[in-house]
Amino acid sequence: MKKSIFFLVTCLFFVSCSTRKKSAGSPFMKGFYAYYNTLFNSKDALETELRSRDKAHVDNFYAPYIQLLTYDEQPMGADLQGSDMFSDDNAPGAFNGPGVPGSPGAPGMATNNRIAGSGASVLQISEAKALKAIANYSVMKSGEEKNKKIFDANILLAQSRIYQNKPLEALDGLNYIFANMRNDKRLPLARIYQGLAYSKMGDYYRAEEAFADLKQSSKLKKDHKKLLSLYYSEMLLMAGKKENAVSELEDAYAINKNRKLRSxxxxxxxxxxASLGKNEEARESFVSAYRNANDFEFEVKSQIEIAKTYNGKNDDYEGAREYLEKISKKGTYASRKNEFYYGLGLMASRAGKKEEAKAFFAQSLKEKMSDPQIRGLNYYEIGRGFFEDSDYLAAGAYYDSALAVMTYxxxxxxxxxxSENIKQVSANYYLIKKNDSILALVNMPEQDRIAYFNKYIDGIKAKEAQEELQRKRDERSKGFDGGDYSANSIFAGNTGGFQDFGDNKGGFYFANQSTVARGEASFRQLWGNRSLSDNWRTSARGSSIEDLRNEAMGLATAPDPRRLETAFYIEKIPVNREEILTLKKARDTATLGLGRMYETYFSDTPLATKTLYTLVDTxxxxxxxxxxxxxxxxxxxxxxxxxAERAKQMILAEFPYTSYAEFVKNPRDNTFTKSSEEVEKLYSTAFELYSDDKFEDSQKxxxxxxxxxxxDALVPKFALLNAFNSGKTAGKEIMILQLEQIALNYAKTAEGEKAREMLNYLKSELSIEMTDESGNVTNPAQPVNAAPVEDASARPQAPARPDASTRTRQNETRTPRPRRNGNSSPQMNNTAIPPQEAVIR
Structure with a gap:
């Protein structure tokens, strides 16, 4: 009975369907044509483009952050179930392709892939086909889109535009969905791509708003939740909300079961x-990445990142070191020994074991290179160790080697x-060191000089004896086979004698000049110019650095016949006073530059301060x-x-009539508060003293x-009145200096404006005639360091007494660096300057 009933119902269904004719304009047929004609071509073109990007992409593990989604994992249109990204198991040989365009570290969205015989790119074709499907097969009835395939067309349109870096245009297709397909169950997917488009535009506020609303929705499908968690976390990271991004990634890890994606x-x-300094949590996350990885590269890089999280203080450094050393020798991991040694070097460096770290980095350089960037980072870390020890020349040499091989x-x-900064620092550093050595010898007693050079000569003899011993050993070892027969050798497994690096098979390598030139260029790129010697990978670098040091110190590299005579060195010590003073001046200038470089280039304020105070004390x-x-x-x-206090007091004591002195008195902006009656009385007193020509009392x-x-609010007025006092007591030049400082410090006050007016007046006076008490000209031709002329109608007026309207004032300007005045004040001219004696420290 059941079979019979089922058969009858089926027949009735087909009969009923056949009675209604499907017209070409019906939603059913429009949807059929849209998918199996134009829309299919749009989807196929987009898939072709993403596959092309897959083949060209390599994950960049040296960018601050990797991307999550790879191009081969992107769902096409609304077809989430058709993608591998949400399946529990990865397809064999799945490729770790690039991430979502615009995500951190992702390559540019626009590509140059074009169809043969067509001027349009693949993405443009996908976009055009999607637009054609919308234009030809849309079925609008009562303000609603009845063709469900138009939803796919608009999603494909949005995707193709996003991958072309046109997120604003991508919103057009999505807005069509929101306006005309409001009841479609797939609407949350359109909202997800809307948030993605906003994030690509940099409008993180709207993007977060869209994603957060979806996050709270209870009707969101599981596949939509998975996609949302990925896009949302990347958006939060790009917006700088790292803590929120970490939380969202935890949800993404829990929702997504795909091992590759989880990794x-x-x-x-x-x-x-790790960027937030949470090393223990970061280590746990990298361990999870390692356990889920189905890609060898991801396994190795995860292990390196785990090593970076050890700080060497509370962590089990010894256990981690033994673990990494052990796995670096296992199976396929042995091909990445250089990367594991690099990781070990980072661990040792963080643990404060500098020598051990340096040994690991050096060992990494000796191993077969798997990644040029890792090689460059090893050079950088070794150079950084020299830099921290103030051996700038060696640091610069290793930095140059790092630059030659780095790829990121x-x-x-x-x-x-x-590297450029270090070279400038090195030039000053070794000039100071050289001149200091010479000046120390200048002040050294004769007997001490002889003892010093005898010790130096003994060192030369010992070094030359060691070199001679090594030369004899090399002579005895000549004729023995020292070829490289290891697995990494270019001669290993080569039955034809020499390996042919050219296009012609079986030819002799060194007979082809083009291949020789390529080989030499490649060698120089990796190693630089090296001399032929044993252990050339390491020993040549050390000797070259030693040669650079000797050159910087002015020491001859070629042996001199008189190098073992004490008199040979004593004769070179300068005795001429002018020559000695020139050496000292060059040293002092270089020390000043070095101190400033420490602060400017490396922000090392303590070292800069120490260097400059050492200069001041000499x-x-x-x-x-x-x-x-x-x-x-x-x-x-x-x-x-x-x-800073000692420098301030020295400036005030030794250079009181300079703009530097004015600067140290008031180095930063001041916000002045309401003036009190007591301060107003003090200002009135000072003003009356000035009016009574009691200038020194007014200054006090x-x-x-x-x-x-x-x-206090009257500080600018006090400063201006003090400038007038200085003009009367110290002269015009000192008054100008103080007015310049007032104009800078209090630019937005009435006193600042007044100071600028007075400066214009004073600087226009090329010369001032001095008069005696009777008004007679005493020296009409000589410029005078005196107050302005006594014509009451022409001279600027002193600041007036304060009133109620000037009791509160704000100063908002920043004090720039003051200028050094070229002319001395009268007081400095009257001071006897002692001659520079031969006491040189």
Missing amino acids: RIAFLRGQIL QPSKILLQQQ NPEEETKLQALYSIFAFNYEKNPAA TIADALERYPK
Whole structure:
């Protein structure tokens, strides 16, 4: 009975269907034509483009973050189930392709792949086909789109435009869905791509708004949740919300069961946690990435990242070191020994074991190269060790080697700048060292000189004896076969004698000049110019650095016949006073530059301060000393006021009538508060003293007021009145310096404006006539360091007494670096300057 009933129902169904004719314009037929004609071609073109990108892509593990989704995992249209990205098992040989366009580290979206015989790219064809499907097969009734395939067409349109880096245009197709397909059950997928388009535009606020609304939806399908978690986490990372991105990646890891995708999620999560300084959590995440990895490259890189998370303090360094050394010798991992030794070097460096770290990095360089970037990073780490020991020349040499082999461009750009800075520092450093050595010998007693050079000669003899012993050993070993028969040798397994690197098979390598030239260029790129010697990979580098040091110090590399005579060296010590002073001046100038470089290039304020104070203590020339003291104060007055105080007091004591002195008195912006009656009384007193020609008493009153009330609203008025006092007591030039400082410090105040007006007036006076008490001209031709002319109608007026309207004021300007005045003040001219004696420290 059941079979009979089923048969009858089936027959009735077909009969009923046949009674209704399907017209070509019906939604059913339109959907059929849309998919199996135009829409199919759009989807096929998009898949072709993504497969092409897959083949050209290699994961970049040196970028700050890897990308999550790979191009071969992108769902086409609304076909989430058709993608491998959400299956529990990966297809054999699945490729780790590039991520979502625009994600951190992802390549550019636009490509140059074009169809043969066509001027359009593959993505443009996919876009055009999607537009054609929408135009030809749309079925609009009562403001609703009835052809369900138009949803796929608009999603494909959005995808093709996003991959062309046109996210704004991609929103057009999605908006069509929101306006005309409001009841479609797949609408959340359109919202996901809407959020993706916003994130590609950099509009993270709208993107997060779209993703957050979807996250709270209870009707979201499981596949949609998986896709949302991936796009949402990447958007949060691009927006700089690392903590939220970590949380979202945890959800993504729990939802997605695909091992390959889980490995990428865990790896990215570990990178973010490491950047936040959460090493233990990052290590756990990298371990998860390693366990889920079905790709050899991911396994190795995960192990390296695990090594980077050890800080050597509370971690089991010894256990981790033994583990990495053990697995580096196992099976296929042995081909990546250089990378594992690099990881071991990083662990040792973080544990404070510098010598052990250096040995691991050197061992990594000896192993077969698997990745040029790793080789460059080894050179960089060794160079960084020399840099921390202030051996800048050696550091620069290793940095240059790193630049020659590194492949990751951002790292190369940063290292290039640092290498240039180190070269400038090295030039100053070795000039100082050389001149210091010479000056020390100048001041050394004769007997001490002889003892010093006798010790130096003994060292030369010992070195030459060792070199002679090594030469004899090399002579005895001549004739023995020292060929390289290891598995990595180019001669291993070659039955034809020499390996042919050219196009002609069986030819002699060195008979082909083009292949020889390529080989030499490749060798220089990896190793630089090396001399032929044993252990050339390491020993040549050490000797070349030694040669560079000797050259920087002015030491001859070729042996001199008189090198074993004490008199040979003593004769070279300068005795001419001018020559000695020239050496000292060059040393002092180089030391000033070196101190500034430490702060500017490396932000090493303590070392910069120490270097500059050492210069100040050697009693350099006045200009050099003032520049050094100013630099010390400028570097430290906010970071370390105690270190700046000594420089401040020395400037005030030794260079009181300079703009530097004005700067150290008021180095930063001040926000002035309401003035009190007591301060107003002090200002009135100072003003009356000025009016009574008691300029020194007025200055003392002002100095007392500024010391007691440094943030009062009348501080600018005090400064301006003090400038007038200086004009009367110290002269026009000192007054100009103080007015310039007022114009800079209080630019937005009435006093600042007044100072600028007075500067224009004073600087226009090329010469001023001096008069006696009767008004007679005493020296009409000589410019005078005096106050402005006594014509009351022409001279600028002193600042007036304060009133209620000037009791509160804000100063918002920043004090720039002051200028050094070229002319001395009258007081400095009257001071006897002692001659520079031969006491040179």
